[in-house]
Amino acid sequence: MIRLEGLTKRYGTFTAVNGIDLHVPRGELFGFLGPNGAGKTTTLRMIAGILRPTAGRITLGGVDLIADPMRAKAILGFIPDRPFVYEKLTGGEFLRFVAGLYGQGGDHVEHRIAELLEVFELSAWRDELVESYSHGMRQKLIISSALVHRPELIVVDEPMVGLDPRGARLLKDIFREFAARGGTVLMSTHTLEVAEAMCDRIAIIQSGSIIARGTMADLRQQTASGDASLEDLFLRLTGGSAVRELAAILEA
Amino acid sequence: MMRSLLTVVAPKWRTARARFRQGRQAGPGRAVVLGAVAVVFWAVVFGVLYRVLAYFRGVEEIGPLLAGKLLGLVLLSFLSILLLSNVVTALSSFFLAKDLDLLVAAPVDWLDLYLAKLGETMLHSSWMVALMAVPIVAAYGVVYDGGWLFPLVVLAVFLPLLTLPAVIGSATTLILVNVFPARRTRDLLSVITIAAAGLLVMLFRLVRPEQLARPEGFNNLLDFLTVLRAPTSPLLPSEWATGSIMGYLVGPWDPLDLVLLWSTAGAFVALGAALHAQLYPTGFTKAQEGAERFVRGWFWQAAMAPAARFMSVAKREFIVKDIKLFFRDTTQWSQLILLGVLVVIYLFNIRALPLFTGEQVPFFFVTLVSFLNLGLAGFVLASIAARFIFPSVSLEGRQMWLLRSSPLDLRALLWSKYWTGTIPLLVLALIITVFTNVLLRATGFMMAVSVGTIVLLTLAIAALALGFGALYPQFETENAAQIPTSFGGLVFMMTTVALLAAVIVLEAAPVYAYLQATRADQPLQVSLRLALPFLGVILLCGLATALPLRIGLRRMEQFEF
Numbered sequence: 001m002i003r004l005e006g007l008t009k010r011y012g013t014f015t016a017v018n019g020i021d022l023h024v025p026r027g028e029l030f031g032f033l034g035p036n037g038a039g040k041t042t043t044l045r046m047i048a049g050i051l052r053p054t055a056g057r058i059t060l061g062g063v064d065l066i067a068d069p070m071r072a073k074a075i076l077g078f079i080p081d082r083p084f085v086y087e088k089l090t091g092g093e094f095l096r097f098v099a100g101l102y103g104q105g106g107d108h109v110e111h112r113i114a115e116l117l118e119v120f121e122l123s124a125w126r127d128e129l130v131e132s133y134s135h136g137m138r139q140k141l142i143i144s145s146a147l148v149h150r151p152e153l154i155v156v157d158e159p160m161v162g163l164d165p166r167g168a169r170l171l172k173d174i175f176r177e178f179a180a181r182g183g184t185v186l187m188s189t190h191t192l193e194v195a196e197a198m199c200d201r202i203a204i205i206q207s208g209s210i211i212a213r214g215t216m217a218d219l220r221q222q223t224a225s226g227d228a229s230l231e232d233l234f235l236r237l238t239g240g241s242a243v244r245e246l247a248a249i250l251e252a
Numbered sequence: 253m254m255r256s257l258l259t260v261v262a263p264k265w266r267t268a269r270a271r272f273r274q275g276r277q278a279g280p281g282r283a284v285v286l287g288a289v290a291v292v293f294w295a296v297v298f299g300v301l302y303r304v305l306a307y308f309r310g311v312e313e314i315g316p317l318l319a320g321k322l323l324g325l326v327l328l329s330f331l332s333i334l335l336l337s338n339v340v341t342a343l344s345s346f347f348l349a350k351d352l353d354l355l356v357a358a359p360v361d362w363l364d365l366y367l368a369k370l371g372e373t374m375l376h377s378s379w380m381v382a383l384m385a386v387p388i389v390a391a392y393g394v395v396y397d398g399g400w401l402f403p404l405v406v407l408a409v410f411l412p413l414l415t416l417p418a419v420i421g422s423a424t425t426l427i428l429v430n431v432f433p434a435r436r437t438r439d440l441l442s443v444i445t446i447a448a449a450g451l452l453v454m455l456f457r458l459v460r461p462e463q464l465a466r467p468e469g470f471n472n473l474l475d476f477l478t479v480l481r482a483p484t485s486p487l488l489p490s491e492w493a494t495g496s497i498m499g500y501l502v503g504p505w506d507p508l509d510l511v512l513l514w515s516t517a518g519a520f521v522a523l524g525a526a527l528h529a530q531l532y533p534t535g536f537t538k539a540q541e542g543a544e545r546f547v548r549g550w551f552w553q554a555a556m557a558p559a560a561r562f563m564s565v566a567k568r569e570f571i572v573k574d575i576k577l578f579f580r581d582t583t584q585w586s587q588l589i590l591l592g593v594l595v596v597i598y599l600f601n602i603r604a605l606p607l608f609t610g611e612q613v614p615f616f617f618v619t620l621v622s623f624l625n626l627g628l629a630g631f632v633l634a635s636i637a638a639r640f641i642f643p644s645v646s647l648e649g650r651q652m653w654l655l656r657s658s659p660l661d662l663r664a665l666l667w668s669k670y671w672t673g674t675i676p677l678l679v680l681a682l683i684i685t686v687f688t689n690v691l692l693r694a695t696g697f698m699m700a701v702s703v704g705t706i707v708l709l710t711l712a713i714a715a716l717a718l719g720f721g722a723l724y725p726q727f728e729t730e731n732a733a734q735i736p737t738s739f740g741g742l743v744f745m746m747t748t749v750a751l752l753a754a755v756i757v758l759e760a761a762p763v764y765a766y767l768q769a770t771r772a773d774q775p776l777q778v779s780l781r782l783a784l785p786f787l788g789v790i791l792l793c794g795l796a797t798a799l800p801l802r803i804g805l806r807r808m809e810q811f812e813f
Contacts, residue, residue: 048657051812070659078657084650088580089573100569101658129580145654 001026001153001184002047007056009042009208016042018208019056024186024201026152029179031199032188033230035238039208040188041081044157047186048078061152074102077146079156083138087131091122091141094130095148102149109148116144120170135162143171153184160191172198196230206238261368263351282739289742290383298387305395319392320498326388327490330381331417332452336445337377338421343438345372346422346532347429347539356536366528370521374418385410389497396501405500408510409493412517416489419517419524426527429535439582446586450593489513566660570668574644584732587639595684598632602688616767622694623763626702627752629684630709633677634717634748641673641717642744643735645808649727652811662808666718666801674714681710697766697776705755705789712796713748719800720744722807751796758785758792 002024009017017039024030034040045051047058049069058065063072085094092113099109117123120140130138139162146154154175160168175185175198189195195202196216203213212222212233219233228236304322308315346352346369355365393402428437485491495509563571578584605621648655648665655665685706689699724740735741762782769776776782 045653048653050653050656052810070661073657073659076657078653080653084653086573086577086651088577093573093576097569097573098654098658100565101655101660103565103659105565105569 001028001061002030002155002186003057003059004043004047005057005059007043007046007058008054009039009046009051010054015208017046017053020205020208020210022203022210022213024184026184027179027182028200029175029185029198030187031195031202032186032205033190033192033195033202033234034188034205038205038238040205041157043205044078044155044186044188045080047155048076049073050078074149075152077149077151077154079142079146079154079159081157081161083135083142083162085130085138085141085145088129090127090129091117091133092126094141095145098145099148104149112148112150113144116147119174120144120167136164136167139163140167143174147174151183154178154186156185156187158189159187160189160194168194192230192234202230204234204237212237261371264372285742285746286739289746294387297384298391301388301391302395305391309395316498316502319396319502320494323388323392323497324491324494327413327493328488330385331413331488331490334378334381334414334417335421336449338373338417339424340421340441340445341377342369342373342418342422342425343429343441345369345376346425347536348438352536362529362532363525366525366532370418370422370524373422374414377418377421378414382410382414392497392501398501402500405497409496409513412513413489413493415517416520419520423524423527426531426535429539430531442583443586443589446589450590453593453597489516564664567664567668570660570665571672574668574672577647581732587733591636591680594632595680598629598684599687599691602691615770618692618694619698619763619767622689622692622698622702623759624756625685625688625692626705626709626759627756629681629688629706630713630752630755631749632684633681633706633710634713634745634752636680637673637677637713637717637748638736638741638744639733641669641677641714642721642741643726643732644669644673644718645721645804646726646729646735647732649725652727656811662805666722666805666808670714670718670801673718674711677714678707678710681706695770698763701759701763704786705759708790708793709752709755712751712793715797715800716748716751717744719804720747722804725811751792754792755789758788761785 002022004020004022007017007020007022008015020043032040032043042051046053047060047065049065049072053066058072060072061075063075065072086097089097095113095116096105096109099105099112114123114126117126120143122137122140122144125133125137130141133141139159143156143159146156156175159171159175163171172194175187179185179200187195187199201213201215202219203210204219205211212219214222216230219230220228223233223236305319308319308322311318349369389406392398393406398405425437425441428441431437432440489512492509492512495506496513499505499509602621602625655662682703685702686699689702694702720740720743721735724738724743726735726738726740729735729738762785765782766776
């Protein structure tokens with residue numbers, strides 16, 4: 001469903017993403033992990049068509065994103081890490097607008113909007129301006145907007161930020177169900193327990209390159225870590241010395 | 253205390269320095285253009301005032317009185333403008349700024365916070381007035397031989413003069429926020445200030461101040477002198493400032509005016525600080541709440557329904573979204589009040605032209621005014637486009653993640669933005685042009701030339717505004733009113749003025765030919781010489797419409813977030 005070939009992004013002399021190759025098949029929930037500044041968000045934003053790659057190829061559902069962006073983006077739902085939405089639109093209006101961007105309108109969209117707002121417990125806020133929404137409510141609205149046009153693929157950057165435990169649980173269920181019905185999810189997160197519990201496969205990126213990938217079992221095997229948790233694996237792969245330094249600072 | 257105040261102010265100062273450095277790295281082009289515009293502006297203001305003051309200086313007895321009166325009026329206008337702008341700026345700097353959470357949570361002394369934010373408010377709302385004052389006081393200094401001490405006197409006068417409205421404005425905002433929630437206050441203030449400014453401008457124009465300059469307006473010289481000698485109000489700080497400056501320049505110098513200015517400013521800062529200590533904590537808490545709630549947006553959806561049949565869902569939703577955002581943002585729609593005032597004054601000025609004094613309609617002048625009016629109307633339209641169309645791409649900045657990740661064709665976005673801006677502009681352009689020509693009793697030929705040209709110009713101006721808006725986007729600026737004052741806004745205005753000049757020059761020849769033919773009582777011969785300039789205008793405006801849109805689209809395709 002998602003295929004990245006030699007994906008590279010440079011900003012001047014700085015290489016943010018360095019020749020990534022990745023394939024996420026249909027029906028898979030794929031976790032994308034890495035320390036801050038590793039290149040996760042840049043990669044996801046390139047897949048979403050917001051950033052143009054310096055080199056390499058992105059294929060979504062067999063369609064080249066650069067060559068035919070309209071067709072490739074039509075099957076995609078993107079959830080960014082920072083929920084910027086039009087403050088002076090109501091939640092309902094925002095969802096209608098997003099459906100419109102995907103060329104969808106009419107009664108079935110209104111029905112879909114009501115359905116999504118109900119699922120995310122935003123029905124009572126449907127006619128309120130987004131400026132009065134809390135951070136978590138905005139996040140829920142953006143997740144709804146990524147689902148409103150019934151995508152085949154969801155790319156999501158830090159989905160749990162700002163969500164209450166009920167919202168987080170709901171989102172996990174939605175993603176699992178989405179993948180079970182043949183949808184594909186590519187998710188970046190810092191919540192390692194979530195990644196461990198939800199993802200079929202995981203890739204760990206550092207300094208713009210993928211340093212490990214596979215199922216939990218594959219990762220344990222690659223690092224010869226016995227039955228270590230994903231957190232231990234992550235720290236071993238990305239260098240856990242910062243944790244020891246932190247302890248030193250707190251004790252000083 | 254001074255040290256902690258400096259700590260609070262330091263991030264602002266460092267940000268300004270970093271911006272300056274970034275600007276320097278971007279190359280000298282921007283600085284050269286900005287510098288050239290500033291110098292030309294200053295030179296024009298200085299030149300005009302120098303001539304006026306030089307004339308006053310030559311007039312015995314009443315010369316210095318006239319100069320003082322003029323300075324008093326200028327300073328009074330500055331004071332009114334400063335008061336309005338400080339009230340609005342104080343709302344942002346004291347209650348809505350992004351650094352407030354950090355400052356209020358940190359152990360920062362309330363007095364430091366007050367002084368830092370007062371300084372910020374004063375700087376943001378006064379810099380334009382201060383720049384404007386430079387050529388004015390320079391003209392006074394040069395004409396009345398102020399000497400090297402004069403700049404120091406001006407500085408000593410202006411510092412308290414700028415402080416006073418900042419304190420009063422901040423205190424007014426503080427009280428208002430304690431009564432209404434901050435966001436409501438912002439809405440309220442934007443309407444009140446704009447309506448007040450519009451009303452002031454309109455009143456000033458409708459009383460026809462040009463008539464006061466005519467000596468026959470007064471019964472005798474004594475009345476005239478009495479009016480000149482009397483201060484507008486002895487309690488106004490602008491009068492104290494005038495007294496200090498004119499006293500230094502033409503004597504006798506009375507230190508009381510300067511003492512009054514400084515002591516009042518000092519007392520006001522102390523009172524402002526006391527009020528801040530009492531009301532700020534409650535006001536700041538109230539500022540965190542009170543966003544607008546429940547709205548039903550069925551009106552625009554329904555209003556657009558008939559037109560929606562002819563466009564794609566994406567275009568329709570985009571247009572509806574833009575219209576809703578405009579009419580729900582008070583800082584945006586309230587500008588329409590000023591627009592209304594502008595149109596009324598524009599038409600009033602045309603009516604007030606002393607063209608029809610006799611029985612006979614002065615054909616030559618009417619045609620000339622009708623023709624040159626195209627340039628003026630074009631300039632007014634350019635200013636409106638700079639305010640409303642130029643920022644439209646920048647305002648999408650924070651939501652660009654959504655637009656770029658969806659299969660929205662950027663051409664559809666540009667198309668929607670272009671027509672949402674152009675149609676109201678076109679209506680306005682036609683109102684101004686047709687009404688002006690009717691008031692001028694212009695001929696059918698001039699009416700046709702004016703209407704045709706203004707339609708072409710409007711299409712081009714809107715495209716230029718959108719194109720330059722995409723070329724010089726300001727994605728970080730949330731306030732739409734600030735976006736046109738950027739470098740890109742300046743380049744847009746300069747390009748539009750060049751286009752207007754080119755169109756006027758091109759059409760001058762056929763209009764002159766028409767004038768000559770009518771004077772000679774001959775029918776106008778349609779020839780290639782007559783038609784070519786019009787074709788040139790069509791071509792030029794066509795290019796000025798298509799090129800910016802194409803370049804803007806390319807630029808938007810390269811946007812990265």
